[in-house]
Amino acid sequence: NAGVTQTPKFQVLKTGQSMTLQCAQDMNHNSMYWYRQDPGMGLRLIYYSASEGTTDKGEVPNGYNVSRLNKREFSLRLESAAPSQTSVYFCASSTEISNQPQHFGDGTRLSIL
C-alpha cells in the first residue's frame, strides 16, 4: 500500500523555468492538499481540493496553480519559478469525513537558483 506518492523527490530549477509537481494517492480519498514547508516555519497550505472537480486557494497560493486530474491525482504547477519558491513541498490526502487524519507524502525538495 503506497499511500501518497510524490514525484520527483528532488528538483533544481533556474529562475523563470516552469515545473509540475505530481501527487497520487491510492486510498480512495476525496480531499487532497498541497503544502510548503520552509525552515523555521510550519507547513503552509497552498491549495486544496475538497473533492474531484473542485480546487480552492489556501494560505499562500500566489505563483502556483493546481489541477485535480482525477480522484487519485493532484498536481501543483509553478509557471515561472522564483527563488522565493525554494522549499519542500508536501502533498496530503484525507477523506471528506470529519475527525479523520491527513496522510502525507515524503515531499519534493525544490531549489530555484
Place this chain on the structure above:
Amino acid sequence: SQQGEEDPQALSIQEGENATMNCSYKTSINNLQWYRQNSGRGLVHLILIRSNEREKHSGRLRVTLDTSKKSSSLLITASRAADTASYFCPPMGVTGGGNKLTFGTGTQLKVEL
C-alpha cells in the same frame, strides 16, 4: 482554520526518559491531531483526540485535552532515539474550513543515547 502553538520549541532528553510537549489553540475545536515528522520525511499522524474526549492512549503515547484551557499535551514515555523528530498539533475547527489543517512551527524533540 486556526493553528496550534507547540511548546517548547525544542526539547532534549536522554533515552528512556519521558518527553512532554504542549499545545495551545484559540477557538473552539472539533478535534485536535498530533503528527510526527522525522528528518527528511513527511508527516505521520499519531493521534486524533475529539473535543469530547479528555485523554487518549496509543502505545507509548498519551494525549490529553483540556477544552476549558484550550490546551493539549503529548507525553511520550520511555523515549527512544527513533522518537527524535518534530511534533505538530493542528486543531480542526468547529465550523467551516472543511478538513483543512493549519500547522505551527512544532516542537523539535531530540532523544540522546
